[in-house]
Amino acid sequence: MTRWKDKVALVTGGRSGIGAAIAACLAEKGVRVFTAQRGKDAVNEAIEADFLRPQEPEHVIGEVIRRAGRLDMLVNNAGLMREGTALETSVEDWTDTLQLNLTAPFMLIKHALPHLIEAKGGIVNIGSIEGLGSNPRHPAYCASKGGIHALTRAIAVDHGADDVRCNAIAPGWIDTELNTAFVESLGDPAAFRAEIGSLHPVGRTGKPEEIGALARWLLSDEAAFVTGQVWTVDGGRMSKLSLP
Known part of the structure; x- marks a missing residue:
């Protein structure tokens, strides 16, 4: 049985979308949840942060402590995520994407590890199916998500003996506020939903709380022997071959 009482969690980007769902799944078990992002969080204890600034991870971890x-x-x-082929992607877009999606998580882990070792705690990194395959015009995003998957394995290997576990989740299409707004902006949202739903063997796209539930389990005592893994949550999309 997981003992959630008195536990403390930090969820970056936890004000909306997948992050908010993870924060809610932890909070409903009694975990004290901090979120860190630009702007305020009306639900959880928030730390305003811009992770494009190199010094921010150390500041955020220090503030939680x-x-x-x-x-x-x-x-x-x-x-x-910034779109563009390699020819269209500026060095600034490449650098910003790697900073926010890969370097900031590394630095957060680095500064969190002394506290996680003391607590025998856990890390969940949110990757993407685009760390396993690629949609068009996403070279920087794909590189960053492939990197976070590799970083997950490296942290698990180096710190398993410290009783710190590290896993990643690679979501597919999830109905976040951002994705929903995108679909609604299209000329025929219903047709798009039917088309994208057909890509998934389960016949639909995913819900943020489905990612939240897995993240909570990975951070629980029930997953004590689970580390260094990338969990694909995509309704079977990556398993489905296109028709010949």
């Missing part, structure tokens, strides 16, 4: 005195769980969820 200052307020709560401990850290048991780290969820690296904040992310950035």
Whole structure:
């Protein structure tokens, strides 16, 4: 049985979308949840942060420790996607994407590890099926998500003996507020939903709380022998071959 009482979690980008769902899944078990992102969070204890600034990860971890005195769980969820082929992608877009999606999670882990080792805690990194395959015009995003999957394995290998586990979740199409707004902006949202639903063997796209539920399990005592894994949550999309 997982003992959630008195546990403290940090979820980056936890104000909306997948991050908010993960925060809610943890909070309903009694975990004290901090979120870190630009702007305020009306639900959880928030730390305003811009992870494009290199010094931000150390500041955010320090603020959690200052307020709560401990850290048991780290969820690296904040992310950035800028579209463009390699020819169209500027060095600034490449650098910003890698900074937010890969370097900031590494630095958050680095500064969190002393506290996670003390707590025998856990890390969940939010990757993507685009760390396994690629949609068009996403070279920077795909590189960053492939990197976060590899970083997950490296942290698990180096710190398993410290009783710190590290896993990643690779979501497919999830009905976040951002994705829903995109679909609604199209000329025929219903047709698009039917088309994208057909890509998935389960016949639909995913829900943020389905990612939240897996993240919570990965951070629980029930997953004590689970580390270094990338969990694909995509309704079977990556398993489905296109028709000849």
